[in-house]
Amino acid sequence: MKKQILLVLFIGCALGCNSNKEEVNIDKAIESEKIIRTIDNWNEGWDKKDVELAISDYSENTDWTNAFGDRMQSKSELRELLKEIFAMDFVMEGTDNYQNEDVQFLTDNYAILRSTNIRKGQKWSDGSVMNDRHIHHLRVYKKVNNKWEIISHMINQAYEKK
Template sequence: MKRLGLSFTILGLLMGCNTQKPETPIDYDKAKTLINESIESWDKAWETKDLELSLKYYADDTDWTNAFGDRVQSKTELRELLGFIFNLDFVMSGENDYGENEIIFLNDSIATVRSLNIRKNQQWPDGSQMDDRHINHLRVYKNRNGEWLIINHMISQAWPKRQPKDTVPTTD
């Protein structure tokens, strides 16, 4: 009988001992706010050519590709490329018209964000004006110690769709 009582006591102690630390549930509203603030910082940095602000929310091991196929795979390389881009007046001309960010949490530490920017009045290298550009951003964020950092950013571009020209020959 003593053994049975001792067995139940040991079993109860073992069941009461949880060696796993309970995880703090993520506050998704706060995470969305932090992510949106980082994108607003990117937008402001682009308008003011503020290199440090543009890099603030990128992880050191980020992977970044722009709409023209330029790819860098570290924050150091991104600093160099953006420094070059920010000095191209024709690229920096124009105005941005940003839409809402679509944030999807894949889990408590990974989020994807899609954003649309309609870039107006940008110039070609010869100074002539481009048509409006529809620029899509796909960012992947990772929560590292409570800080949401961009680990991947891909930028793509789509020109407005034009009506196809009539390809049927006409007879006069």
Template sequence: MKNVLKAFAVVCLIASCETKSSQPQMDYDKARSSINKSIDAWDTGWENKDVELSIKHYADSTDWTNAFGDRVQTKKELEKLLETIFGLDFVMSGENNYGANEIRFLSDSIASVRTQNIRTKQKWPDGTPMDDRIINHLRVYQNLQGKWLITHHMISQAWPKNRPVDSLTTEN
């Protein structure tokens, strides 16, 4: 009988220790909406050469690398680089054709986002047309003080696979 009471006490103790989260469940739909709006702001900022709108959703400490290897590590450095990029007519020519944002939550405070863009009608510095190409964006977001901000952004590009290697270079 003594052992039965001890076993009963242990079961009651375990049952009373059931953990219940005092934190509310994360609202993933709200987070997705916030992230999608920030990417829309980037896209609109790029199209309108609006640096402030383009960098609005970046953390002050961010790691940004474009397809040409330009790398900056602060929002201020990104602002200066985009001012230069937006002044290059051959870079800004062309059309963007974005696919859906693929958002994956790694935790309640970190998300990765992949976006693909088919870039068309862009020109080389000499004005000759570029072949269409695929531009990939990989962004890492962190929920910092209730705001989903970009802390890492890497942009890469892929040329069509059927294109000869020699045609990837231009003659000056």
């Protein structure tokens, strides 16, 4: 009798360990659109000098680094930096041209977005026009309460290779 009980427990345990959990499959096309729309909020915030709109998709503990090496490790730090940046008129000059928006889902709740922005007509502090800036963004997203939040954002500027 003891052997039969152990056998039943063993079989039950084996079946339980081998049972497949049903994966939740997200609609990647719809979720990609939601993620890419965060670029619109960022750009519109910059165009309007609206800090709250620019950071609306960032998590409270975001980790953000720009092409100049400024690192902010919270939404509140990013807010303060953008207030300073938006006070400088020359920074807002120029037009954006986003390209190569590539969303990859690591899991149903984590994704990365790679994008390139070719910014034309931006000015230096002395008023002279910069060469076109080829700016690369890598954003990491976490889905929280059905909303994609940016938990990390790395900005890099590439220079022409000779």
